[in-house]
Amino acid sequence: MGAIGILWLRQIRRYLRSRARMVGSLGQPVLFLLAFGFGFGPVFARAGEGDYLAFVAPGIIAMGILFTATFSGIEIIWDRQFGFLRETLVAPVPRLTIVLGRTLGAATVALIQGCIVFAITLIAGFRVRELTLLPVALLFMFLIALLFTAIGTAVGSVLRDMQGFQLIMNFLVLPLFFFSNALFPEAGLPAPLRLVVRLNPLTYGIAGVRGALGAAHGLALLADFAVLGTLALLVLGIAAFLFSRIEV
Amino acid sequence: MIEVSGLVKTFGSFTAVDHVSFSVPEGQIRAFLGPNGAGKTTTIKILTTVLAPSAGSARVAGHDVIRERAAVRRAFGIVFQDPSLDEELTAYENMELHGVLYGVPRAGRRERIAALLGFVGLSGRADDYVKEFSGGMKRRLEIARALLHRPRLLFLDEPTLGLDPQTRNRIWEFVKELAAREKVTVFFTTHAMEEAERVAGEITVIDHGRIVAEGTAALLKEQTASATLEEAFIALTGRDIRAEDAEPADRMRMMRRIWRGR
């Protein structure tokens, strides 16, 4: 195992050991699933839009991923406060390796969390249309995880204390979630709102998951993949740059 | 093994390290003494490539700390002044992580970890979480970890802070043995003068970022006409208390130290 591998494993170990956090971060998505999935169902159906649970489940899965991902990324702040970051920074390993190991580990954790939410939506009655597209859905889930871990890492590299986490949650992550296609369809929105939703990277991630699970057209999926993948790499690059400038 | 010349580090308008020059020959145990805020940790951070100097140069194990970072990093082991373990991992996992980061070959790694843990008296605790350890146990684990990749040079920034006399003695015996048997060079800081006198071959004293004296304990006592090293230290660095103008980060560290009792 190399440096990336062991840093990846560290994130996984920490995740598996913090049951409270694991369960705690499921609370919000489950709440949304119950309240929105079942509460809006009748309205949605009456408006002729079909099955709301089938629509909203991918959004809820994404929600589970992005909260965990952002949090795991921003955990860098804790590592700095508890001193562990210094141990990795004096090691004879390029910073890029360190940031990659961390980010991939944190993104994997978020993906697992997303899979648990996925399982819960299945229990709630959500159904996958086309099983062969399941890996594609997982790929999109991973890209969402990677994007938001990278955002968390970038922010965590700049901030010095955990109070910054609230800031990012309230002014970046929550707005990105609410102004995406997670809870409502894009079609029929007022033009300004629609533009915002369109510019939101999360929209492409959710469209991808929704498309893959709902057996959508391959071409649309490819476009979503291109947008989300490019963006995830871009933000990862920014995170790596900011991480490389940390002084401890 | 360490060669420092004209080293300067400024933080804004404050000069923490002010034209420092000294050298430590291979195999020596060198004590680096100075009051709080004298610039000891800052100097060590530069030597260990964590901070870039504002001016001057430093070579560690024959490599330049700015231009040959990777080679420098492979050559030394360090115990930082502040804790640097992952408390959510076990003692073994912390060691393993270090071993992989430093490219310690897989063959024999497990045995070496076991031997080092045994050496610092943590054999039975390898699979316990570090968060369950006492301050002294954590410190011993950090020392074992710093030695895992067989460094030629060991930096110890206040390694015995908050430890009981038994553990302190044990650690210094070990350090001396290491230097004698394996020719490991040791560069350490402490506020316990008797430790410096007992362990160090030579002593470098720094104050307000400047080197104020250098030599064996006997020489420093002679130069200042003092009976003990503590008196010599006070004669060299004055009686003022330094914590008052401490920076916030420094104060936080002191608070934490008081909280944790170390």
Ligand SMILES: Nc1ncnc2c1ncn2[C@@H]1O[C@H](COP(=O)(O)OP(=O)(O)OP(=O)(O)O)[C@@H](O)[C@H]1O
């Ligand atoms: N990142 C920083 N930003 C600003 N000032 C700093 C920074 N790091 C250290 N200093 C200041 O530089 C001076 C030297 O600090 P340093 O930590 O090197 O002291 P020290 O000799 O290790 O003291 P101690 O015995 O208390 O550990 C102090 O006044 C400290 O407040």
Ligand SMILES: [Mg+2]
């Ligand atoms: Mg210090």
